[in-house]
Amino acid sequence: MSVLAISITTVALAEIGDKTQLLSLLLASRYRKPLPIIAAIFFATVANHALAAWLGVVVADWLSPEVLKWAVVVSFAAMAAWVLIPDKLDENESISNRGPFVASFIAFFVAEIGDKTQIATSILGAQHAQALTLVILGTTVGMLIANVPVVLVGKLSADKLPLGWIRKITALLFAGLAIGAAGWL
Numbered sequence: 001m002s003v004l005a006i007s008i009t010t011v012a013l014a015e016i017g018d019k020t021q022l023l024s025l026l027l028a029s030r031y032r033k034p035l036p037i038i039a040a041i042f043f044a045t046v047a048n049h050a051l052a053a054w055l056g057v058v059v060a061d062w063l064s065p066e067v068l069k070w071a072v073v074v075s076f077a078a079m080a081a082w083v084l085i086p087d088k089l090d091e092n093e094s095i096s097n098r099g100p101f102v103a104s105f106i107a108f109f110v111a112e113i114g115d116k117t118q119i120a121t122s123i124l125g126a127q128h129a130q131a132l133t134l135v136i137l138g139t140t141v142g143m144l145i146a147n148v149p150v151v152l153v154g155k156l157s158a159d160k161l162p163l164g165w166i167r168k169i170t171a172l173l174f175a176g177l178a179i180g181a182a183g184w185l
Contacts, residue, residue, distance in 0.1 A: 003131040007124050007138020008145065013173055014116045015146035023111050024150040031100035034151045038144070040104030041151070045143045046136065048112040049121045053135045056125030063126075069182075071126075077178040081171065117143060 001009075015021060027037050063071065112118050121139045128135050 003124075003128045003134045004138045006128075007121075007135045008142040009173075010120050010124060011117045011139040011142030012145045013142075014120050015143060018116060018146075020108060020111050020115065020117070020143075021147060021150050023107055024147045027100070027104050027107065028151045031103070033100045036099070036101035037104045037151050038148055040101045041108050041147050042140065042144060044105045044108035044112065045140045048109050048118060049139045049143075050136050052118045052121040053125030053132050053139070056122035056127075057129040057132060059122070060126035060129055071123075073178050073182045077175065 024037070024041065028034060031037060117139065121135065124135045124139065125132060
């Protein structure tokens with residue numbers, strides 16, 4: 001599978017049921033202006049994931065190829081477990097009154113710090129340092145694939161999705177990525 005396809009798939013799967021999907025729903029219901037929200041998600045993701053991928057490359061420079069391989073395997077296995085835990089927005093989180101684009105950009109950038117998808121982007125950056133642009137492009141596309149429908153359809157889509165089953169299937173896919181990264185396939 002190509003670096004671009006792996007990056008898109010990894011982030012799109014990790015994003016299912018994530019707090020940034022809940023944030024997308026909240027922003028869509030509050031502002032009811034999907035285009036500025038989608039643009040903010042795009043720009044915040046590019047900025048956040050470029051930083052995360054670069055940090056992944058920096059960390060990978062310190063690790064031997066064998067240690068990096070097992071760090072990737074363990075990370076994918078941990079992601080498989082992590083996606084089973086439902087996210088929710090912190091009750092303290094507030095959204096700025098600065099308009100849909102600025103509020104969405106700030107909220108999305110901050111919500112992504114330390115998030116599953118940011119960590120996955122760091123891992124992918126470390127694993128594919130020679131294709132960093134494809135990693136950033138792929139993780140951004142994956143983020144948009146997961147969040148744009150939530151913004152466009154709003155609460156209707158969130159109420160009808162069987163998130164429990166989706167989390168379990170996503171966990172199995174990440175377990176498969178861990179097995180593949182270990183070379184056991």
